Amino acid sequence: TRSQNGMPILEEAVASFSCRVSSWTNTKTHAVFFGLVEEVHTRPVASPLIYARQTFHHIEQLRA
Incomplete structure (x- = not known):
């Protein structure tokens, strides 16, 4: 699978980011x-936890 900008996405990854x-x-x-994040891809079966802005977040919290 590939992102909109052509980068490969691992199908079994919980989350993947395309960055510039x-x-x-x-x-x-x-x-x-x-890098500056241009695309975020997540699997619907999981809610990935990432470290951003000096604390941990679920991706859904950062999209808002």
């Missing part, structure tokens, strides 16, 4: 990428 890279930085051991 907004910035990145290099650390001593990793490159860290920051």
Whole structure:
């Protein structure tokens, strides 16, 4: 399955996000990428829990 912008979506994933890279930085051991979420896909059988805005939320709470 693919998102509207053509990114692959894992069919069994509870949630998936399509993001556009907004910035990145290099650390001593990793490159860290920051993205702007463009699409959110969830399976109707689950309510994924994500960390955003310094606390945990269900995706439905953030869509409002």
